[in-house]
Amino acid sequence: MLTMAPKGTRDILPDEIYKWYYVEEKFREVANRFGFREIRIPVFEHTELFQRGVGDTTDIVQKEMYTFNDKGGRSITLRPEGTAGVVRSYIQNGMSSWPQPVKLFYNITAYRYENVQKGRYREFHQFGVELFGSADPGADAEVISLLHLYFNELGIKNLKLNINSIGCPVCREKYNKILKEYLGIRLGKLCETCRDRFNRNPMRILDCKIESCKNELVNAPALLDHICEDCAMHFDKVREKLITMDIPFSIDKGIVRGLDYYTRTVFEFVSENIGSQGTVCGGGRYDGLVEACGGSPTPGIGFGLGIERLLLEMDSQNIEVPLPEGPDIFIGFIGEKAEKLAESIALKLRTAGIPCEKDIMGRSVKSQMKYANKINARFAIILGDSEVESGKAELKNMSTGETKDIHIDTIVDRLLKYKQGNKNE
RNA sequence: GUGGGUGUAGCUCAGUUGGUUAGAGCGCCAGAUUGUGGCUCUGGAGGCCGUGGGUUCGAUUCCCACCAUUCACCCCA
Numbered sequence: 001m002l003t004m005a006p007k008g009t010r011d012i013l014p015d016e017i018y019k020w021y022y023v024e025e026k027f028r029e030v031a032n033r034f035g036f037r038e039i040r041i042p043v044f045e046h047t048e049l050f051q052r053g054v055g056d057t058t059d060i061v062q063k064e065m066y067t068f069n070d071k072g073g074r075s076i077t078l079r080p081e082g083t084a085g086v087v088r089s090y091i092q093n094g095m096s097s098w099p100q101p102v103k104l105f106y107n108i109t110a111y112r113y114e115n116v117q118k119g120r121y122r123e124f125h126q127f128g129v130e131l132f133g134s135a136d137p138g139a140d141a142e143v144i145s146l147l148h149l150y151f152n153e154l155g156i157k158n159l160k161l162n163i164n165s166i167g168c169p170v171c172r173e174k175y176n177k178i179l180k181e182y183l184g185i186r187l188g189k190l191c192e193t194c195r196d197r198f199n200r201n202p203m204r205i206l207d208c209k210i211e212s213c214k215n216e217l218v219n220a221p222a223l224l225d226h227i228c229e230d231c232a233m234h235f236d237k238v239r240e241k242l243i244t245m246d247i248p249f250s251i252d253k254g255i256v257r258g259l260d261y262y263t264r265t266v267f268e269f270v271s272e273n274i275g276s277q278g279t280v281c282g283g284g285r286y287d288g289l290v291e292a293c294g295g296s297p298t299p300g301i302g303f304g305l306g307i308e309r310l311l312l313e314m315d316s317q318n319i320e321v322p323l324p325e326g327p328d329i330f331i332g333f334i335g336e337k338a339e340k341l342a343e344s345i346a347l348k349l350r351t352a353g354i355p356c357e358k359d360i361m362g363r364s365v366k367s368q369m370k371y372a373n374k375i376n377a378r379f380a381i382i383l384g385d386s387e388v389e390s391g392k393a394e395l396k397n398m399s400t401g402e403t404k405d406i407h408i409d410t411i412v413d414r415l416l417k418y419k420q421g422n423k424n425e
Numbered sequence: 426g427u428g429g430g431u432g433u434a435g436c437u438c439a440g441u442u443g444g445u446u447a448g449a450g451c452g453c454c455a456g457a458u459u460g461u462g463g464c465u466c467u468g469g470a471g472g473c474c475g476u477g478g479g480u481u482c483g484a485u486u487c488c489c490a491c492c493a494u495u496c497a498c499c500c501c502a
Contacts, residue, residue, distance in 0.1 A: 004493075007494090059500050060500085063500095080501095110502075112501080114500075114501080115499090116494085117496060117497065117498095121502095125502085128502095276496085276497065280502075282502065304501095304502055306501090306502030308502080309502060310502090330462095332460090332461080364455090364460085365461055366455095366460085368461080368462090369461045369462040370461095370462055370463085372462060373462040380461075382461060384460060386460095396462085398463085401462085
């Protein structure tokens with residue numbers, strides 16, 4: 001137990017971190033291109049923020065939060081997602097008086113107490129984007145196109161984009177009446193949980209996976225067919241824009257975001273290759289959220305993108321990420337005088353910005369060379385008494401095996417030139 | 426919370442029809458004439474065979490429980 005990471009958490013080791021750097025840098029870069037700026041928010045917030053911002057009736061709040069009292073008696077919760085914290089920050093920092101729209105992105109860990117399975121962990125990583133201040137369908141399209149571009153540039157194929165509209169509170173209320181009429185007559189045939197949902201959140205019944213319930217629901221009215229005129233027009237425009245931008249999508253009337261404050265557009269990017277938790281990215285519009293959290297009415301839209309799932313998908317598609325490079329040079333030595341020389345050269349190289357390693361294991365020359373090979377050093381040099389005396393040494397190119405006699409004083413210059421692209425040096 | 430699979434070396438996995446010192450490949454460390462890697466060869470380190478209990482003369486092997494892990498349900502990233 002002492003030597004085991006807690007359930008649902010894991011280490012990201014040096015051998016795989018380059019993949020993380022790669023997708024992180026790409027995400028920052030693409031988000032910046034769209035004018036989104038990075039925000040960093042706390043890992044924990046007041047519990048009530050999530051109760052409000054995520055919604056009291058959701059599974060997340062009801063059973064998945066890491067909640068505890070701090071020593072001051074405050075109820076604190078580790079963030080189960082990113083949106084609520086960003087919304088809080090938007091309000092707290094008066095972002096409504098920033099130039100509009102406010103476009104933010106983030107790279108966070110999040111925490112949910114759930115059973116672990118493929119692509120689902122208790123501590124997981126998300127990229128996200130939140131766009132405040134625009135109710136325009138263009139904002140929806142922009143956020144979705146950001147994702148489309150991002151996946152494209154990573155080389156990911158075949159992620160399926162599903163979109164839907166769940167209307168506004170007004171149309172949802174109307175729809176709920178219609179749905180309840182439909183369900184009311186069939187209530188007896190539904191499972192226990194569904195009967196429970198009937199009063200609390202009838203829309204969730206449509207999500208039920210139990211066969212007998214599904215059978216009763218085949219002809220159930222879909223929310224999309226009952227949204228009001230404004231919402232329908234909004235949805236039409238979003239679709240038009242996606243078509244104009246050549247972004248393929250399907251309409252999935254079944255997407256019903258569990259989070260309470262979602263309005264109008266909801267969407268997800270789904271994979272079929274990474275197990276049953278195939279949603280790589282989920283998002284939508286939340287025009288009521290800022291107000292619900294205590295701010296003035298502000299439209300918003302955003303998404304969360306699961307990094308673990310993204311990486312699983314990239315693996316399943318055999319997408320190659322450029323491997324990290326080894327140090328430019330390994331400095332080996334034998335003897336005390338040579339060691340001092342090696343130390344001073346290593347410091348000069350490092351000061352000049354040249355990655356280099358020097359033996360600190362007291363190994364034989366042969367073993368030092370083996371090590372230089374394992375760490376994928378570009379060059380190696382071995383210093384001994386004769387090198388100390390003559391000021392010259394053999395610089396060995398580790399990939400070709402060629403050696404060149406050089407003056408030790410010139411080593412920094414030579415490697416700098418090499419790095420500047422003069423690979424012939 | 427529920428159900429199935431799996432726990433033997435750092436990793437991937439053999440194996441013992443229950444019987445003394447538990448194996449391979451990879452990885453790690455070192456050596457193959459004295460100061461030069463990759464290939465090859467040799468050697469070495471490293472296992473309470475997940476934990477606890479039961480059956481037995483004897484358990485890593487059979488049984489039970491627990492724990493961990495994994496996949497799935499629910500839900501979500």
